[in-house]
Amino acid sequence: MRVLVTLCYLLCLLYYSTCYPLIKGRHNDTGSNLFSPADPAYNVTGVPDRCSDQGFGAMALDDKGVMHYFRGDHVWMGFQGSTQLIKETWEGLTGPIDAAFRIHNQNHPLEHQRIYLFKGSRVWSYYEGKLVAGFPRLISEEFPGIPDDLDAAVECHKGECRRDSIVFFKDDLVYIYTPEEEPAVKQRTWSALGRCTAAVRWMERYYCFNGIKFTRFNPVTGEVQSPRPLDTRDYFVRCPGRGHGHAARQNTTHMSIMNRCSNRSFEAFTSDDNSRIYAFRGGYYFRLDSNKDGWHPWPLSHTWRTLEGVVDAAFSFRNHIYFIQGSQVIIYSAYRIYIPIAGYPKPIQEEWKIPGMTSVDAAFTCPHSSDLYLITGNRLVLVDLNSRQRSGADRTIIHTEVDSAMCNPHGLYIFQGPSYYHYKNVEELLAAQEAPEPGNIASYFLDC
Ligand SMILES: *[C@@H]1O[C@H](CO)[C@@H](O)[C@H](O)[C@H]1NC(C)=O
Ligand SMILES: *[C@@H]1O[C@H](CO)[C@@H](O)[C@H](O)[C@H]1NC(C)=O
Ligand SMILES: *[C@@H]1O[C@H](CO)[C@@H](O)[C@H](O)[C@H]1NC(C)=O
Ligand SMILES: *[C@@H]1O[C@H](CO)[C@@H](O)[C@H](O)[C@H]1NC(C)=O
Secondary structure, three states: OOOOOOHHHHHHHHHOOOOOOOOOOOOOOOOOOOOOOOOHHHHOOOOOOOOOOOOOOEEEEOOOOOEEEEEOOEEEEOOOOOEEEHHHHOOOOOOOOOEEEEOOOOOOOOOOOOEEEEEOOEEEEEEOOEEOOOOOEEHHHHOOOOOOOOOEEEEEOEOOEOOOEEEEEEOOEEEEEOOOOOOOEEEEOOOOOOOOOEEEEEOOEEEEEEOOEEEEEOOOOOOEOOOOOEEHHHHOOOOOOOOOHHHHOOOHHHHHHHOOOOOOOOOEEEEOOOOOEEEEEOOEEEEOOOHHHOOOEEEHHHOOOOOOOOOOEEEEEOOEEEEEEOOEEEEEEEOOOEEEOOOOOEEHHHHOOOOOOOOOOEEEEOOOOOEEEEEEOOEEEEEEOOOOEEOOOOEEOOOOOOOEEEEEOOEEEEEEOOEEEEEOOHHHHHHOOOOOOOEEHHHHHHOO
C-alpha cells in the first residue's frame, strides 16, 4: 500500500495556522494521478458530482483509515476515490444515509472496528465491510434514548470526551450517548455550532459539516474552534480548481519532506508516555501510531503551538516532550494538549550543565528511566534527568552519522539516512563491534 501525500493539503497547511485534513485516497490509489488535473469520475454522465455544493449527508472513516462520504444513493471512498452506489457497497442498505461513525474500542485501539450507518429508525453495523449478524436493528434498541431520523453522529474517544461516547445530532439538539454513565443520554444545545448534517472525528479533532461548509468543534462543550466555516472541497475532497496544489508540485524538496515514503532522513523520532510515536522532518511531523486515520504530515505548530523550524532531536520523559533545536532545549508538558514550559528555550549547556555542548545529533530516553542519552558524532553523553546533570563518563558508539534515536518497549533504534539499526538496549549498542543489518525506515515505520 502506498499512499502519497495530497498536495492541496500541504498548501492548506501553509495558508492556515490551524490546519484541517485532506483525506488519503483508496489503497490502490498509487498517487499516479496525483498530478492530473481532473479525476475522470467527475464527469461521467449520470454520476453525481462529488464537488457539488450540496456537501455530504454522512461521513465516516473505515477501519483502514479511508474516509467514506455519503450523499443520496452514492458513496465516495477516499480523497479522490471513485463513486459507488451505496447498495452495491453496503450489503442490505440503500441511500440516503442519515449519519455514520466508526466505533472506538479503548481496550483494543488497533483492532478493526465496526462502522455504524443510520437511516430512518434503523442502524446497520459493518465489520470489515460485512453486515454484522443481527443488524439492522432499531436505533431505539441499540441506542436507547437516541431519536430516529438523525442528522449526524460522531464517536468521541475517552480523553477527548470524559468516557468513550457517541455524539448524535438532530435538529437543534445534541445527544451525548455514554453507555457507561447513568443516565446514558444527555441532551445539549450547542447554538454556536449550529446544525450538523454530517460529523467526523479525524486525527483527534472533531468536525461538523453543514452542507459544503465545516467547522471544527470541541466535542465536550460544543465550542467552535475554527475561525470561520471552511469549504469541504478545499480540505476533505479533491475538486478541480480548488485547494492550492499547483505551486507546491514544483518544489521537490517540499515533496520529499511531505511524502512519507521518500526515504529522506528524519531529524528526530520519539515515543511518548501515551504510546504516541512522532517522526520529525523539515518542520513537519508524522504520527506513526495512528495509521488507522491515514498518514499525514503536520506542521509542528499544529501540536506544539510555539514550535517552528527544524527539530534536531526529541525525547520524552514523564509526560513531557523535549525538543533540541541548535543549542537550545524546549520543553512541553503533555496533558490533553502540549503546553510550553515557561523559561524555555534554554541552552543545552545550562539545562544539563554540559560546558561546550552547543548541538546534538540525536537524543533518547528509555521507558521508566531518567537516563538521557545525547549523541553527537560517535559520542554518547549520559545525563540524569532528575539531577539535570551528567552522570558518568562519555562513551563511544560505532555509528558516526546518527540522525536520530528512539528507545521504546521494543528496543533501541538508531536512525541514519533512510535506514535504522535495531538494538535490544543501550548495553547492546555500547557493546556492538559492528552495526546490525539495517532496515528501511519508510517500509518498517511508515508502511511504505
Ligand atoms: C482499485 O481497486 C478496485 C477494487 O479493488 C478496482 O475496482 C479498481 O479498478 C482499482 N483501481 C485501480 C486504479 O487499480
Ligand atoms: C467535464 O466535461 C465538460 C464538457 O466536456 C468539460 O468542459 C469540463 O472541463 C469537464 N470537467 C472536468 C472536471 O473534467
Ligand atoms: C520548497 O520547500 C521547502 C520546504 O518546505 C521550503 O523551505 C522552500 O522555501 C521551498 N522552495 C520554494 C522555491 O518554494
Ligand atoms: C526507499 O528505499 C528502499 C530500500 O532501499 C527502496 O526499496 C525503495 O524503493 C525506496 N523508495 C523510494 C521512494 O525511493
